[in-house]
Amino acid sequence: MRELTADDLGDLARGAAILGTGGGGDPYIGRLLAQAALDKYGPVPLTALDELPDDAEVLPVAMMGAPTVALEKLPSIEQVGNAVRALGEYRGKAATHIACIEAGGINSLTPVVAAAQLGLPLIDADGMGRAFPELQMVLPTLIGVQATPTSITDEKGNHQIVAAIDNHWAERLARSATVDMGCSTMVSLYGMTGSEARASLVDGTVSLCVELGRLVTSARNGTAPADAVAARLDGRRVFDGKVVDVARRTEQGFARGEAIIEGLDHDAQSRLTIAFQNENLIARRDGVAVATVPDLICVLDRDTGEAITTETLRYGHRVTVLVAPADPRWHTSDGLALAGPQAFGYELEQ
Amino acid sequence: MRELTADDLGDLARGAAILGTGGGGDPYIGRLLAQAALDKYGPVPLTALDELPDDAEVLPVAMMGAPTVALEKLPSIEQVGNAVRALGEYRGKAATHIACIEAGGINSLTPVVAAAQLGLPLIDADGMGRAFPELQMVLPTLIGVQATPTSITDEKGNHQIVAAIDNHWAERLARSATVDMGCSTMVSLYGMTGSEARASLVDGTVSLCVELGRLVTSARNGTAPADAVAARLDGRRVFDGKVVDVARRTEQGFARGEAIIEGLDHDAQSRLTIAFQNENLIARRDGVAVATVPDLICVLDRDTGEAITTETLRYGHRVTVLVAPADPRWHTSDGLALAGPQAFGYELEQ
Numbered sequence: 001m002r003e004l005t006a007d008d009l010g011d012l013a014r015g016a017a018i019l020g021t022g023g024g025g026d027p028y029i030g031r032l033l034a035q036a037a038l039d040k041y042g043p044v045p046l047t048a049l050d051e052l053p054d055d056a057e058v059l060p061v062a063m064m065g066a067p068t069v070a071l072e073k074l075p076s077i078e079q080v081g082n083a084v085r086a087l088g089e090y091r092g093k094a095a096t097h098i099a100c101i102e103a104g105g106i107n108s109l110t111p112v113v114a115a116a117q118l119g120l121p122l123i124d125a126d127g128m129g130r131a132f133p134e135l136q137m138v139l140p141t142l143i144g145v146q147a148t149p150t151s152i153t154d155e156k157g158n159h160q161i162v163a164a165i166d167n168h169w170a171e172r173l174a175r176s177a178t179v180d181m182g183c184s185t186m187v188s189l190y191g192m193t194g195s196e197a198r199a200s201l202v203d204g205t206v207s208l209c210v211e212l213g214r215l216v217t218s219a220r221n222g223t224a225p226a227d228a229v230a231a232r233l234d235g236r237r238v239f240d241g242k243v244v245d246v247a248r249r250t251e252q253g254f255a256r257g258e259a260i261i262e263g264l265d266h267d268a269q270s271r272l273t274i275a276f277q278n279e280n281l282i283a284r285r286d287g288v289a290v291a292t293v294p295d296l297i298c299v300l301d302r303d304t305g306e307a308i309t310t311e312t313l314r315y316g317h318r319v320t321v322l323v324a325p326a327d328p329r330w331h332t333s334d335g336l337a338l339a340g341p342q343a344f345g346y347e348l349e350q
Numbered sequence: 351m352r353e354l355t356a357d358d359l360g361d362l363a364r365g366a367a368i369l370g371t372g373g374g375g376d377p378y379i380g381r382l383l384a385q386a387a388l389d390k391y392g393p394v395p396l397t398a399l400d401e402l403p404d405d406a407e408v409l410p411v412a413m414m415g416a417p418t419v420a421l422e423k424l425p426s427i428e429q430v431g432n433a434v435r436a437l438g439e440y441r442g443k444a445a446t447h448i449a450c451i452e453a454g455g456i457n458s459l460t461p462v463v464a465a466a467q468l469g470l471p472l473i474d475a476d477g478m479g480r481a482f483p484e485l486q487m488v489l490p491t492l493i494g495v496q497a498t499p500t501s502i503t504d505e506k507g508n509h510q511i512v513a514a515i516d517n518h519w520a521e522r523l524a525r526s527a528t529v530d531m532g533c534s535t536m537v538s539l540y541g542m543t544g545s546e547a548r549a550s551l552v553d554g555t556v557s558l559c560v561e562l563g564r565l566v567t568s569a570r571n572g573t574a575p576a577d578a579v580a581a582r583l584d585g586r587r588v589f590d591g592k593v594v595d596v597a598r599r600t601e602q603g604f605a606r607g608e609a610i611i612e613g614l615d616h617d618a619q620s621r622l623t624i625a626f627q628n629e630n631l632i633a634r635r636d637g638v639a640v641a642t643v644p645d646l647i648c649v650l651d652r653d654t655g656e657a658i659t660t661e662t663l664r665y666g667h668r669v670t671v672l673v674a675p676a677d678p679r680w681h682t683s684d685g686l687a688l689a690g691p692q693a694f695g696y697e698l699e700q
Contacts, residue, residue: 090440090511158519160527161440161511169508173530177510180526 004112004122004206005043009034011213016108017307018212018229019205021296023279024104024131025063026309029074034109037077037116044112045121047097049203052123056194059084059095060127061114062107064135064152064174065184079153079186080110081117086159087151087188099123099197101138101190103205104131104279105309110186122206127190129202129327130296133254133278135174136167137339139329140190140200150174150189154181183250202327216305225305226320229298235324238283238290239272240264240302243317248310254278255311259299261319272321274299276310281344283321291323292341294330298322354462354472354556355393359384361563366458367657368562368579369555371646373629374454374481375413376659379424384459387427387466394462395471397447399553402473406544409434409445410477411464412457414485414502414524415534429503429536430460431467436509437501437538449473449547451488451540453555454481454629455659460536475551477540479677480646483604483628485524486517487689489679490540490550500524500539504531533600552677566655575655576670579648585674588633588640589622590614590652593667598660604628605661609649611669622671624649626660631694633671641673642691644680648672 004012013027013034020027038044052058061084063075088094098115100108103126115122127138135147147170152160160177164170170189178185192200212229219225230237241261248257256277263270272290275282280297283290291297299308302318329335337343354362363377363384370377388394402408411434413425438444448465450458453476465472477488485497497520502510510527514520520539528535542550562579569575580587591611598607606627613620622640625632630647633640641647649658652668679685687693 086513156519157515158523159513160523161513163436163509163511165507169506173508173510173527176526176530177523180523 003043003045006035006038008210009038009109011210011217012206013105013109013213014216014306015209015212016103017105017309018298018300019129019209019296020104020131020307020309021279021298022276022308022310022313023133024102024108025106026312027105027109030106030109033075033077033080034112037113040077041116041119044115046124046206047121049123049125049198049201052097052194052197054193054195056197057093057096058099058123058192058194058197059087059188060099060101060190061111061186061188062101063110063184064187065178073155073182073184075184075186076155077113077117079155080113082159083151083153083186083188084114084118086153086161087149087191090149090151090161091191095120097121097123099201100126100206102126102128102131103209107131108206108209123197123201124206125197125201125203126205127201129205131279132339135171135189137343138190139202139327140192140196141167141338142329142334143196143200145190145192145196145200147171147189149191150187152177152181153186219305224320226300226322229300229305230322230324233296233324235296235322237320238323239285239321240267241272241319243313243315243319246313246315257310259313261321264318274321277344278310280310282341282346283323292346293344294326294335294339296324296326298324353393353395356385356388358560359388359459361560361567362556363455363459363563364566364656365559365562366453367455367659368648368650369479369559369646370454370481370657370659371629371648372626372658372660372663373483374452374458375456376662377455377459380456380459383425383427383430384462387463390427391466391469394465396474396556397471399473399475399548399551402447402544402547404543404545406547407443407446408449408473408542408544408547409437409538410449410451410540411461411536411538412451413460413534414537415528423505423532423534425534425536426505427463427467429505430463432509433501433503433536433538434464434468436503436511437499437541440499440501440511441541445470447471447473449551450476450556452476452478452481453559457481458556458559472556473547473551474556475547475553476555477551479552479555481629482689485521485539487693488540489552489677490542490546491517491688492679492684493546493550495540495542495546495550497521497539499541500537502527502531503536569655574670576650576672579650579655580672580674583646583674585646585672587670588673589635589671590617591622591669593663593665593669596663596665607660609663611671614668627694628660630660632691632696633673642696643694644676644685644689646674646676648674
């Protein structure tokens with residue numbers, strides 16, 4: 001796969017939403033924006049991670065904030081490109097490649113928007129292999145790449161640069177800027193060289209998303225889409241049921257809450273509870289944890305195989321819940337310290 | 351007066367506190383910081399406003415936040431210089447001159463700190479002729495100078511650049527960054543050319559502060575210091591009394607509240623109420639407004655003539671209240687819209 005065209009966007013969005021584990025924003029928003037950008041600027045070349053020159057200037061771009069807000073306050077194409085441009089200007093080096101910082105609905109697509117607008121190639125990779133809710137929770141953090149300087153743009157034309165002493169301060173300062181700019185912004189951050197990108201990004205994520213999206217579409221005609229996806233991700237189906245309750249609140253810029261799913265068929269008599277903070281974090285079956293962050297907990301529509309984000313999950317949804325292993329680097333002690341259950345305030349055993 | 355030495359700092363702080371109309375931070379904090387900077391780096395040359403070259407690169411610097419917090423969390427000399435340096439780097443032009451954005455305790459002295467540390471001259475002027483609580487409330491706003499890009503530094507080493515679409519957004523974004531960075535930061539903003547500085551700053555403020563400080567010190571031996579100050583500022587003494595109540599709260603990064611003063615001597619039987627938001631905004635005698643922002647309402651210690659800031663005002667203080675006219679540009683319709691009573695939510699007639 002050498003370039004992304006408008007025809008790929010549906011599958012890219014569909015697959016990214018699965019890896020987004022409920023977070024990363026509504027893929028529909030991201031798709032609309034990417035569609036408009038590709039219509040205007042043409043296809044985006046994809047660069048494989050191992051083809052990236054050592055001295056490439058890689059600038060990732062992402063939406064920051066509450067997906068619940070992004071649903072109502074659409075970003076503009078210019079806002080996305082401007083975040084990359086502002087960071088390049090501040091660093092004194094313009095981007096040569098755009099990267100995806102997380103695999104998730106809107107944030108798999110914002111880099112496509114930036115790449116199209118700026119006429120740059122997109123790297124076929126991402127910084128997590130999934131989505132996470134906080135800015136410092138990316139694999140480049142583990143090799144010492146700094147989140148800042150970070151640029152932040154809003155849809156009104158304001159922008160900010162945050163230069164923090166560490167990635168936790170970067171998260172704090174960028175988050176409060178985002179809340180103040182209306183709870184949904186575009187950020188460019190974790191600027192890195194080609195060799196740093198090769199050493200820290202998850203290889204092949206963009207193509208994987210497109211492939212997962214195609215699996216879902218084609219499986220609709222035959223075997224259960226969830227099984228096809230689980231097989232591709234070396235994961236397993238852990239629960240089938242109906243959503244009976246969702247408690248959701250937007251606090252400190254996050255969509256936090258808990259969903260309760262009552263079992264159907266072979267899972268009848270059981271109940272699965274999923275706690276989320278933008279992303280699905282912990283799944284408990286009848287009170288016992290069956291999967292925890294950093295592993296992927298994916299909630300799919302039971303009929304269509306489409307991923308359901310935490311902000312669209314609601315009473316009555318028939319769902320299949322999959323669990324799949326995270327990139328092995330997330331299971332190292334540094335990885336767990338950064339994004340394991342305890343990083344989210346849970347005292348579970350991993 | 352061609353340079354500021356350590357010997358001038360006491361009078362500068364004393365005079366600035368008077369023009370600060372209760373705000374601008376505790377002069378003691380500013381004086382400690384400036385003393386340390388001059389001890390380390392030597393005297394600071396003063397440049398008269400009319401000697402400033404057209405193409406001078408003027409960077410003002412100030413403390414932003416709640417003075418109540420600055421009292422407990424001292425800034426460092428480096429934090430002040432770094433704010434100027436960060437803005438110069440972002441603008442791609444290093445400062446040639448430092449300016450004072452407001453006449454007020456700490457903020458008449460932070461520019462001295464920056465000038466000493468960076469080895470640059472300080473302009474004998476300021477941006478208000480007094481102190482005001484919000485970032486956009488400066489005379490350069492009236493001629494279209496933009497507050498941003500604004501740099502913001504904290505004592506930990508974090509910094510941010512805010513590039514806003516207008517000065518109200520600059521205030522909002524810089525304020526929330528300040529709150530997040532611990533409610534007291536150093537900012538450099540309103541970068542301007544020499545000709546813009548000449549067209550918008552208030553001439554001679556630094557020397558005036560030193561002169562007012564000397565008046566207070568020398569008047570202690572004879573006539574009431576308050577009368578000497580009032581005469582120099584073309585103002586008048588409006589009340590003598592004892593503080594009987596102060597309601598003060600720190601909210602949204604400001605020290606807000608109200609002081610009640612019971613009259614003494616010729617003012618016995620009367621009561622003066624002063625509403626403040628960092629600075630004194632409205633003085634009401636027995637319920638009737640006798641002075642309102644933008645004019646200067648200065649609360650002085652009745653015995654020593656020293657100004658009392660809103661964060662140190664307390665029960666039992668014997669005070670003399672002076673009123674003096676603001677720079678005439680504050681009384682134009684644009685000036686009043688920016689910093690008149692209605693800009694603070696009051697419906698008074700001016």
